[in-house]
Amino acid sequence: MATIYVFTYFAVLPIFFLPVIGQLSPDFYDAVCPQALPTIKQTVEQAIALEPRMGASLVRLHFHDCFVNGCDGSILLDDTSTFTGEKTAGPNKNSVRGFDVIDQIKDAVNDVCSENVVSCADILAVAARDSVVALGGSSYDVLVGRRDSTTASKDAANTSIPSPFSDLSALVSNFESHGLALEDLVVLSGAHTLGFARCVSFRNRIYNETSTIDGDYAASLQAVCPPSGDDDNLSQLDDTPASFDTAYYQDLMGSMGLLHSDQQLFMGNGSAADELVQNYGGDPDAFSADFGAAMIKMGNISPLTGSDGEIRKNCRVVNSD
Structure with a gap:
C-alpha cells in the first residue's frame, strides 16, 4: 500500500496477512455476494x-x-420526527456531498x-478506497462487515468532527478521542490532496495579518474569496485537486496550506x-x-457488527418494521 522508511509508522498489510479486527474482515462478502465490491468500484469510477x-x-x-459515533453510515440518514441527523450540522451543511452517488451504489449492489x-x-x-485508487x-x-445505525x-x-479553524493541540486531542494518534492525524489529513474547500473555511486565514500564509x-486566494460574502466560492486544497499525490505536504512546507488546520501540521519548528x-x-x-x-x-472506529444496527435498504432512511 515496500520498503520500510524512517518515518513510516504503519506497516504494509499484504492480503494474506490482513487481520480480522473485531468482526470485520476483508472477505466478508465473498460468500454472501462476491460481486458487491466490484460493483461499488465500477459505480465510483463512473461517478468520478x-x-x-x-x-x-x-x-x-x-x-x-x-x-x-463510529463508522455506522449515520451521516447518510435524513432527518425524521424523532431525530435531527448529521447533514445539517455545522461541519456538514452546504459542504458534504455525494449522497446521490451513494444511492446509486446502494441500488446497484442490491440489484x-x-x-x-x-x-x-x-x-x-469501500467507496472511499475506490475513490483514492481512481484518482491515482x-x-x-x-x-x-459493518452494519448501519438506526439513528443520527x-x-x-x-x-466530534475536527474544525478547519483548530490549532494543532485541538486536532491532536480530537483524534486521540477517536483512538487515533498524531501519525494518523498527519497522514489522514493527506486526503486534502483531493478536492476543494469553501471560502468561509479559509477566509480568516487569508485576511489575518498574523497568519503564517505565503503572501502571494x-x-x-483573496481574488476568489472576498472579505465578506461569496461563502461558497471554492478553492482547491492543493495544486492537483484531482490527483492523489504528495502536493498537499509540499504546499504545507511552502506555507501554502489552504486551511488553518492544515498549516498547523507544519510550523517549521x-x-x-x-x-x-x-x-x-x-x-x-x-x-x-x-x-x-x-x-x-479509522474504519474500525466503533463499527456496528453482528446483530447490532441493521442493513438499510435505503441509505437515507431506517428500515420500516
Whole structure:
C-alpha cells in the first residue's frame, strides 16, 4: 500500500496477512455476494469520470461518518420526527456531498446481490478506497462487515468532527478521542490532496495579518474569496485537486496550506508533525502505505457488527418494521 522508511509508522498489510479486527474482515462478502465490491468500484469510477471532484467528496463522507459515533453510515440518514441527523450540522451543511452517488451504489449492489446484504457503512468505506485508487492513489484492503445505525445526531456531529479553524493541540486531542494518534492525524489529513474547500473555511486565514500564509498565495486566494460574502466560492486544497499525490505536504512546507488546520501540521519548528509532513512530502511510497493502513484503522472506529444496527435498504432512511 515496500520498503520500510524512517518515518513510516504503519506497516504494509499484504492480503494474506490482513487481520480480522473485531468482526470485520476483508472477505466478508465473498460468500454472501462476491460481486458487491466490484460493483461499488465500477459505480465510483463512473461517478468520478463524470466529475473528478466527486472522489474527494466520497472520501470525506467516510471521514465524517466515522468521526461521529463510529463508522455506522449515520451521516447518510435524513432527518425524521424523532431525530435531527448529521447533514445539517455545522461541519456538514452546504459542504458534504455525494449522497446521490451513494444511492446509486446502494441500488446497484442490491440489484447485483438480489437482496439487501451490503450495509451503507461498508459502501462508504469501500467507496472511499475506490475513490483514492481512481484518482491515482494506491489500493488497500478494506475490512467490511459493518452494519448501519438506526439513528443520527446533529449535536454529535457538531462536537466530534475536527474544525478547519483548530490549532494543532485541538486536532491532536480530537483524534486521540477517536483512538487515533498524531501519525494518523498527519497522514489522514493527506486526503486534502483531493478536492476543494469553501471560502468561509479559509477566509480568516487569508485576511489575518498574523497568519503564517505565503503572501502571494494569500493574494491569489483573496481574488476568489472576498472579505465578506461569496461563502461558497471554492478553492482547491492543493495544486492537483484531482490527483492523489504528495502536493498537499509540499504546499504545507511552502506555507501554502489552504486551511488553518492544515498549516498547523507544519510550523517549521522541527516538531514531530513537521517531520512527518517532510517525510510524506518527499516520499510518495511512504505516504501511500501509511495512508492505507491509517484508513483501515479509522474504519474500525466503533463499527456496528453482528446483530447490532441493521442493513438499510435505503441509505437515507431506517428500515420500516
